[in-house]
Amino acid sequence: MEKTYLMVKPDGVQRNLIGEVVARFEKKGFQLVGAKLMNIPRELAEEHYGEHKERPFFGELVDFITSGPVFAMVWQGENVIATARQMMGATNPKDAAPGTIRGEYGVTVGKNVIHGSDSPESAEREIGLFFKQEELAEYSKLINEWVY
């Protein structure tokens, strides 16, 4: 089953949005397979956002994501990578549709509440950066019979 890496960013943690974010993915029918509250070491943040290294906002981005704890998660489900991106909304909350997480809870592009992997390759890479294999729980849920 497809997996993705999602994380509530430091703004979302400070604003008590962990439960709201988790509830949305649970209610959708996706399955949580790993989660932890953590402070991201600077080197890990730089590696995670490596694709943006040359962008002018890279320093600010790394400062922000290391400014407080994040809630790191792995979720699984059919098409979970693309569907989670749709549920998050556009990168800039001013362009994010109402009903999406960023559309409902964000105002500026810097503090946009949630991160989600954007492709199968980035999902695999990001899950590996943040979680050890033994931190991921493989289990079946009876409710899946009513989702699939």
Ligand code: DAT
């Ligand atoms: P996303 O988080 O939707 O995958 P991204 O990978 O392009 O977006 O950028 C990563 C994060 O960097 C994004 O969540 C917020 C920040 N960011 C993106 N574009 C920015 C910009 N023009 N100015 C400031 N921060 C930006």
Ligand code: MG
């Ligand atoms: Mg991205």
